[in-house]
Amino acid sequence: MVCPYCKKRIPRKSAYCLHCGAPLSAPAGADAPPVRACILCGRPLPEGGVSDLCDACLRGETPGGVPPEPELLPDFDESPPGDAPKSRRKPPRWLLPVLLVILLAAGGLLFFLLRPGAEAPREQAGAQTDAERYAVTCAQEMVRAQAYDPASVHFYQQGLSVDEEAGVYTVSQRFDRNTASGETLTESYTAKLTLSDGLDGYSPLMLEVGGGVLYDNRE
Numbered sequence: 001m002v003c004p005y006c007k008k009r010i011p012r013k014s015a016y017c018l019h020c021g022a023p024l025s026a027p028a029g030a031d032a033p034p035v036r037a038c039i040l041c042g043r044p045l046p047e048g049g050v051s052d053l054c055d056a057c058l059r060g061e062t063p064g065g066v067p068p069e070p071e072l073l074p075d076f077d078e079s080p081p082g083d084a085p086k087s088r089r090k091p092p093r094w095l096l097p098v099l100l101v102i103l104l105a106a107g108g109l110l111f112f113l114l115r116p117g118a119e120a121p122r123e124q125a126g127a128q129t130d131a132e133r134y135a136v137t138c139a140q141e142m143v144r145a146q147a148y149d150p151a152s153v154h155f156y157q158q159g160l161s162v163d164e165e166a167g168v169y170t171v172s173q174r175f176d177r178n179t180a181s182g183e184t185l186t187e188s189y190t191a192k193l194t195l196s197d198g199l200d201g202y203s204p205l206m207l208e209v210g211g212g213v214l215y216d217n218r219e
Contacts, residue, residue, distance in 0.1 A: 004042035012039065131195060132162040132169070138202040139171035139191035146207065146214055152178035159188075167194055168205065185210075192218070 003010050003017040003024070010018050017024060024037070036045040038054040045054060144150040156174040163170045172190045179185060187210040194203045206216040 002038070002040060002042040004037040004044065007042055128162075131199060132164070134199045135162060135164075135169035135193065135195060135202070136160065136171055136173070138193055138195070138204075139169075139173070139189070140175075142191050142193070142204050142207050143175060143189050143209065146209070147177050148180050149178045152176070152184075169193055169195065 002008065003020060003022060005022040006017060006020040008017070008019045010024075014024055016022065036047075036049070036052075037043060038045060038057055039052045040057045041054060043054045043056070045051070051058065140153075140155055143155075144153050147153050154176045156176075158174075160173045161171070170190065170192050172188065174186060174188045176184055176186050189210075190206075190208045192205040192207075194205065196202065203217075204215075205218050207214045
């Protein structure tokens with residue numbers, strides 16, 4: 001409908017104009033009857049009439065070409081009838097514990113592989129011949145024999161070097177060990193030794209650990 005005072009659109013059966021605030025019907029309990037107006041043009045309607053349109057609007061002569069007022073729609077979106085909202089499928093309850101166990105297992109394995117002091121494989125990359133591999137084994141025995149806790153000694157495969165000159169083998173390698181205070185240290189050693197002809201024994205000549213010479217039997 002149209003406000004008869006400001007000529008602006010307002011919802012049907014409004015008691016007051018939303019724009020100018022003019023009362024459109026008499027308040028409850030008032031003696032004066034409510035003022036009825038044409039819902040299109042706002043012209044006063046005669047008392048006792050049953051139509052909400054004036055005679056001019058009924059003849060199609062609406063002033064200003066005001067089109068018929070559409071039905072007011074709700075402010076919220078309504079789903080079409082019979083079109084129920086689609087519910088999202090919830091993941092099963094057991095999925096979260098399984099994923100948590102997998103992540104914990106993967107983290108534990110990664111920590112085990114990358115932990116300090118992880119022992120390298122017995123096959124040493126820097127030793128090519130049987131004599132060189134035996135020299136590495138003997139050099140590692142020399143290091144363990146001087147360690148505070150031999151069981152805590154673990155050798156790294158990377159950085160291993162083995163040289164032989166005039167029957168004297170020089171082995172260098174990085175390793176981890178525990179001290180008397182329980183601290184884990186990563187150091188490098190250099191060992192010089194000679195091997196027996198049958199590779200069934202060796203003679204330690206010199207052992208240097210962390211830049212300090214522990215003994216030197218060549219003098």
